[in-house]
Amino acid sequence: xxxxxxxxxxxxxxxxxxxxxxxxxxxxxxxxxxxxxxxxxxxxxxxxxxxxxxxxxxxxxxxxxxxxxxxxxxxxxxxxxxxxxxxxxxxxxxxxxxxxxxxxxxxxxxxxxxxxxxxxxxxxxxxxxxxxxxxxxxxxxxxxxxxxxxxxxxxxxxxxxxxxxxxxxxxxxxxxxxxxxxxxxxxxxxxxxxxxxxxxxxxxxxxxxxxxxxxxxxxxxxxxxxxxxxxxxxxxxxxxxxxxxxxxxxxxxxxxxxxxxxxxxxxxxxxxxxxxxxxxxxxxxxxxxxxxxxxxxxxxxxxxxxxxxxxxxxxxxxxxxxxxxxxxxxxxxxxxxxxxxxxxxxxxxxxxxxxxxxxxxxxxxxxxxxxxxxxxxxxxxxxxxxxxxxxxxxxxxxxxxxxxxxxxxxxxxxxxx
Amino acid sequence: xxxxxxxxxxxxxxxxxxxxxxxxxxxxxxxxxxxxxxxxxxxxxxxxxxxxxxxxxxxxxxxxxxxxxxxxxxxxxxxxxxxxxxxxxxxxxxxxxxxxxxxxxx
Numbered sequence: 001x002x003x004x005x006x007x008x009x010x011x012x013x014x015x016x017x018x019x020x021x022x023x024x025x026x027x028x029x030x031x032x033x034x035x036x037x038x039x040x041x042x043x044x045x046x047x048x049x050x051x052x053x054x055x056x057x058x059x060x061x062x063x064x065x066x067x068x069x070x071x072x073x074x075x076x077x078x079x080x081x082x083x084x085x086x087x088x089x090x091x092x093x094x095x096x097x098x099x100x101x102x103x104x105x106x107x108x109x110x111x112x113x114x115x116x117x118x119x120x121x122x123x124x125x126x127x128x129x130x131x132x133x134x135x136x137x138x139x140x141x142x143x144x145x146x147x148x149x150x151x152x153x154x155x156x157x158x159x160x161x162x163x164x165x166x167x168x169x170x171x172x173x174x175x176x177x178x179x180x181x182x183x184x185x186x187x188x189x190x191x192x193x194x195x196x197x198x199x200x201x202x203x204x205x206x207x208x209x210x211x212x213x214x215x216x217x218x219x220x221x222x223x224x225x226x227x228x229x230x231x232x233x234x235x236x237x238x239x240x241x242x243x244x245x246x247x248x249x250x251x252x253x254x255x256x257x258x259x260x261x262x263x264x265x266x267x268x269x270x271x272x273x274x275x276x277x278x279x280x281x282x283x284x285x286x287x288x289x290x291x292x293x294x295x296x297x298x299x300x301x302x303x304x305x306x307x308x309x310x311x312x313x314x315x316x317x318x319x320x321x322x323x324x325x326x327x328x329x330x331x332x333x334x335x336x337x338x339x340x341x342x343x344x345x346x347x348x349x350x351x352x353x354x355x356x357x358x359x360x361x362x363x364x365x366x367x368x369x370x371x372x373x374x375x376x377x378x379x380x381x382x383x384x385x386x387x388x389x390x391x392x393x394x395x396x397x398x399x400x401x402x403x404x405x406x407x408x409x410x411x412x413x414x415x416x417x
Numbered sequence: 418x419x420x421x422x423x424x425x426x427x428x429x430x431x432x433x434x435x436x437x438x439x440x441x442x443x444x445x446x447x448x449x450x451x452x453x454x455x456x457x458x459x460x461x462x463x464x465x466x467x468x469x470x471x472x473x474x475x476x477x478x479x480x481x482x483x484x485x486x487x488x489x490x491x492x493x494x495x496x497x498x499x500x501x502x503x504x505x506x507x508x509x510x511x512x513x514x515x516x517x518x519x520x521x522x523x
Binding site for chain 2: 069072073106110113114117118120121122123125353355356360362363364366368370371
């Protein structure tokens with residue numbers, strides 16, 4: 001099942017002169033051959049300046065857990081502003097950059113984030129638990145037996161899109177529009193998929209905005225309700241948003257609310273199949289789901305990086321980062337840093353401190369939905385174990401062409417009849 | 418060693434001795450107390466070690482710093498006596514400290 005370690009990639013990673021090393025190419029993430037490049041950087045140049053990327057221009061790579069944490073907590077020096085380039089290594093054309101609260105600095109960020117934060121308050125999560133369990137059960141009961149199917153399509157996408165539809169109070173029959181918009185938002189044009197130009201992406205965004213404007217108009221004239229659209233329509237910091245800002249925040253909530261958990265759902269099943277001893281441990285002791293869930297999220301690292309832009313000169317890891325420089329925090333590397341995590345290369349479902357990982361980010365931009373994501377994974381695995389002795393991965397996964405979204409598009413599986 | 422009483426949301430009390438110089442978060446996590454997570458390991462970067470400081474002790478624990486206050490401002494159930502327990506370091510003056518836990522950390 002394990003893809004053979006690419007000897008070519010490893011030898012390239014360890015022999016390329018450091019000043020020519022570029023760990024960011026999406027192809028590497030699609031082929032799953034980026035690992036040795038980060039191993040090299042963590043060892044030889046933990047804060048590294050790359051000038052050779054054909055896609056992204058010059059940028060700093062921050063690759064160790066400790067240095068990433070230092071950037072995370074220093075939002076005064078490291079900006080997330082969309083106008084400066086935002087949160088991803090790819091600089092979108094200036095006029096197409098979307099304002100959204102993850103790509104804002106305080107105080108605007110704080111005010112907008114607080115509008116949606118109550119959706120994941122403990123009392124609200126408790127209310128969602130029952131619905132998630134019922135849906136997970138229904139999805140699992142409908143799966144074919146004894147034949148090969150794509151786990152991503154039938155389970156990962158379906159469960160997370162249903163959840164997202166609930167959070168938005170979005171018409172249920174149209175829910176697959178949400179995953180379509182999500183995929184369009186994160187698609188890399190040169191990958192040759194449906195979104196092969198920024199024009200096409202903008203056309204899809206216009207559809208998305210028009211649909212949601214309809215929902216906004218219903219909600220803004222009704223009493224406030226605990227769904228994300230109503231919260232935005234009535235929130236003091238969000239009710240006067242421009243259409244572009246509304247669209248930006250929608251895309252943030254759509255991508256953040258389904259794509260990430262989708263890939264952890266897919267990754268988890270893959271990792272258990274690659275590590276049969278861990279799968280056996282889990283079957284013998286379902287209580288391990290509690291620590292397995294954060295371990296899946298660490299091991300998958302659904303977003304490979306977040307980007308910042310330096311607002312001032314900063315010293316980091318012995319390097320001088322200059323005001324204006326692009327700084328990429330490679331979560332996917334920090335999550336495999338042996339200085340912070342014991343045996344980080346191994347998928348171990350009973351780790352002592354499994355939540356000490358970077359996948360949700362840290363500091364003021366830490367994932368709003370982190371506990372909801374964990375809850376979805378926990379319930380899904382409880383329901384899987386209650387039904388199936390084993391779900392077999394029967395072929396290699398297909399991965400996303402992106403160095404931002406670290407995802408899986410196809411995972412062929414079979415449930416023994 | 419100075420003692421801290423941690424009170425879970427359901428009222429269960431845990432009197433624990435916490436070494437001077439360690440944080441109140443560390444005292445909970447190292448003793449496996451439920452209700453305090455401390456995901457970031459004490460960097461004031463996740464707000465999952467949120468506690469309510471007993472009013473009688475507020476003067477001694479002091480107020481949140483800037484980074485702590487901004488992390489706390491995103492916590493669902495923050496109150497004026499909220500602190501991140503990773504930022505309260507045990508001293509002899511805090512012997513007897515009482516902290517209560519929120520319904521959940523997130």
